[in-house]
Amino acid sequence: MEFRYLGNSGFKISEIIYGNWLTHASQVENDIATQCVQAALDAGITTFDTADAYANTAAEKVLGDALKGERRASLEIFTKVYWPTGPKGPNDVGLSRKHILESIDGSLQRLGSDYVDLYQAHRYDHETPLEETMQAFADVVRAGKALYIGVSEWDAEQLRNGHALAKQLGFQLISNQPQYSMLWRVIEKEVVPTSGELGISQIVWSPVAQGVLTGKYKPGAEAPAGSRAADEKGGANAIKSFMRDDVLTAVQQLQPIADELGLTMAQLAVAWVLQNPNVAGAIVGASRPEQVASNAAAAGVRLSSDVLGRIDEAVGDVAQTDPSLTVSPERRPV
Structure with missing residues (x-):
């Protein structure tokens, strides 16, 4: 495993990050999830990414249980806040001061940790003043509940404004977590x-385009049984934008290169x-331990x-290359 600095900080993370979106407490049983986490540790992965919204908070608990007994200082644990959680009431969503300060305490309890290494705004909240959001994050850092602050799927202007406020408030905004892959390049221009x-x-998610870049989906063919495209719990919906014959045909042309x-x-x-060079780490998920070990082997590979x-x-x-596709909901989801 190789490690990279995260933003303009002295904080290092593993190039390959284990993430549990769509898997823990959803697609896979808890014992398999624990095996996948152990496979990640065995492969040298030390960085783990989750969110309070994954499986409506249950994924954080599964990850915390799977990491129990590991030396906390040897791990980098990330989580996020924004999407609706719990009973999904009017204040159980967004980036208000109330929701951030209540959510960090819930996440820490579920993760079984006194702090997270990185706390991330899971989207931009158009209904909360950015000053309120960034002040709440500053207080979370000063309370020692998060060491660093990041965001997810913020556009260039939002990043610039958030970075300026963070600097004024005495903390660093060091990361953004966007979707990025050979098929989804919307972050490159701006x-x-x-x-x-x-x-x-x-810190990029879906580097394998929800599994499409494995080449297992063939143009004109049914999705394989047990695959994400055949999963009605959420996987099929997440992958559908890539399941076009022109995309699948192009992907097949990558096989000889691999x-x-x-x-x-x-x-x-x-x-x-x-x-x-602006990517510090790639988030990979898995429904089987052997997938983790295989994906981890991409660390250190250099392509000419x-x-x-x-x-x-x-x-x-x-x-897809259109930068306008980096968007957050205009209204808070319910």
Whole structure:
């Protein structure tokens, strides 16, 4: 495993991050989830990402239980706040001071920890003044409940404004967590250059495009039984934007490139996002322990400019590049 600094800080994280969206307390049983976490530790992964909204808080508890007994200082644990949780009342959502301060305490209790290494705004809250949100995050840091603050899916202007307020309040905004893959490149034109200027790193989710970049989905064919595209608990909805025949046909053209490099398609996809110097880590999920070990092997892989060019040619114009696709809900979800 290799490690990278997160933003303009002295804090290091593993290049491969284990995340439990759509898996823990949902797609996989708790004992399998624990095996996956152990596989991550065995592979040298020390960074774990979750959120209070995953399985309506249950995923945090599963992760905390799976990490119980590990040396806390040797781990980097991330969680997030924004989406509705609990009974989903009017104040159980968003980035108000009330919701942030109550949510961090709930997350720490479920994770079984006195602090999280990184606390992230899971989206931008258009209904709360940014000053209120950033002041609440500053107080969370000063209380020792989070060491660093990050965000997720903020656009370039939101990052710039949040960074300026954080600086005024005496703490650092060091990360953004966007979707990023060969097929979803919407951060490249605006978010990445702005982040580089501000000293903010990307922690990217869905580097394998919800499993599409494994090549297991064939154009014109039914989704394999047990796959995410066949999962009615949420996986199928999350992956549907990639399940077009033109996308799946382009993905099949990546197989010879992976074969030449001695990589699986998933390893090639994860390695590709890590070539971006603004990316500090790639989040991978798993429903089986062996998937974790396989994805972790992408750490340290370096792709030549020739290979990167061939990937661009194979993917062609099916990749999404429009920066306006980085959006947060105009109204808080209910």
